Amino acid sequence: MVCVGVAALAGCAAVPLSDDPLRPVRGTPWAVQSGRSPLPGRVPFPPATPGWHHLSFPGKTATRFHYDRKDGRDAVSVLASSSASMLRNKVRMEPAELAGVRFSWKVPRLIEGADLALREADDSPVRVVLFFEGDRTRLSGRDALMAELVRSLTGEEMPYATLMYVWCNRRVPGTVVASPRTGRVRTIVVESGATNLGQWLDYERDIRVDYERAFGEAPGALVGIGIMSDSDNTRSTSQAWYGPVRLHGAAAR
Numbered sequence: 631m632v633c634v635g636v637a638a639l640a641g642c643a644a645v646p647l648s649d650d651p652l653r654p655v656r657g658t659p660w661a662v663q664s665g666r667s668p669l670p671g672r673v674p675f676p677p678a679t680p681g682w683h684h685l686s687f688p689g690k691t692a693t694r695f696h697y698d699r700k701d702g703r704d705a706v707s708v709l710a711s712s713s714a715s716m717l718r719n720k721v722r723m724e725p726a727e728l729a730g731v732r733f734s735w736k737v738p739r740l741i742e743g744a745d746l747a748l749r750e751a752d753d754s755p756v757r758v759v760l761f762f763e764g765d766r767t768r769l770s771g772r773d774a775l776m777a778e779l780v781r782s783l784t785g786e787e788m789p790y791a792t793l794m795y796v797w798c799n800r801r802v803p804g805t806v807v808a809s810p811r812t813g814r815v816r817t818i819v820v821e822s823g824a825t826n827l828g829q830w831l832d833y834e835r836d837i838r839v840d841y842e843r844a845f846g847e848a849p850g851a852l853v854g855i856g857i858m859s860d861s862d863n864t865r866s867t868s869q870a871w872y873g874p875v876r877l878h879g880a881a882a883r
Contacts, residue, residue, distance in 0.1 A: 656681040658697035659704040663874035686715045693859050705871040708859040716858035723852040727879040733758045734832040734873030743864050746807045753861045754796045755868040761854035764790030797821040806844050816844035
């Protein structure tokens, strides 16, 4: 799966490159905990294969990712310095299995001047990203052309839809922001402003509910998860920490 939607929202029109072995996250306690269900009575989500990979974007400086213990938590530390890249894990979760995603992050400061709705300022200190399959016959002409370009360049399909959770500078939590580059990327604001900076924040989101609200249709299979921090458009420096990203299926019967 090629994360073209994420590349676009990061201000990069190209597709990601391969894993960078200099940023070790795979096999760490954070990686082991990510993708597994911590909730009693839920169907465990199997470990993703082949694991977390660092994906960089052509022409962009890579954000730095590494495993860390932060405030007693297993975490991934990120430092974005006029950069954009992500960690991604391929998964497979059928529509009937979709339920929740749990994640956490700690952000010391916002990116001044960042605005998710503007091409020239579309940066965020933290993003949790979900990738989905879907009915490609429903793509707009513009998005179909983008999909064809990705296929011709990489031999892979771009995600039908990309849903992100972010920390926004000013928009009210719950706001849905459409990407200025493609209709197949939608962002849900889960945190806003400076009030909760400098502390760990924990979230649980209903994937199906959020997808239907963002896209106005039922989701297809979940085929990838990722974390991404970018500051390339604002040419700034941003630091943050992510806790494990945990998926769980529908309640066990």
